[in-house]
């Protein structure tokens with residue numbers, strides 16, 4: 001923790017001291033893209049995309065879950081997405097799952113989550129149980145296939161947001177489903193034409 005405190009203490013001089021970019025932030029933010037991903041510490045959106053402060057509007061949840069749009073039962077995730085599209089007017093949303101995801105892996109393997117009732121509740125509402133076909137023993141440590149299926153499923157829910165579907169229809173918003181390998185740094189993108197993930 002000491003290292004974290006030292007870094008935060010030095011941040012103004014390290015990043016903002018002579019950097020006019022930070023001073024401009026007093027006037028507001030104009031991020032060009034929204035990045036939705038898992039809370040996992042191995043996934044660092046700004047590092048991965050090479051952008052600095054003010055450029056990515058981030059939403060991070062356990063398992064990069066996108067809840068179905070239901071304003072009667074609004075969640076933080078719904079509000080964040082709506083704000084990004086309707087107020088900030090982001091031109092793109094990147095929805096990024098990752099290899100070795102604990103949340104998706106737990107669902108795919110059918111792990112016993114009784115000691116984690118909040119995690120169990122969140123995932124059971126939002127993630128379909130293990131989709132039949134593959135043997136649980138064949139999932140592999142990276143759980144690549146379940147994660148990729150999961151990203152596509154979350155993207156379909158994202159398309160169900162009125163603000164998103166309207167912006168996509170009007171050509172104001174692009175949607176991108178990514179899969180990130182935490183152990184190689186490689187990124188793959190979902191190709192709608194083939195349904196497969198391939199290198200960016």
Ligand SMILES: [Zn+2]
Nearest residue numbers: 038040101102
């Ligand atoms: Zn994860």
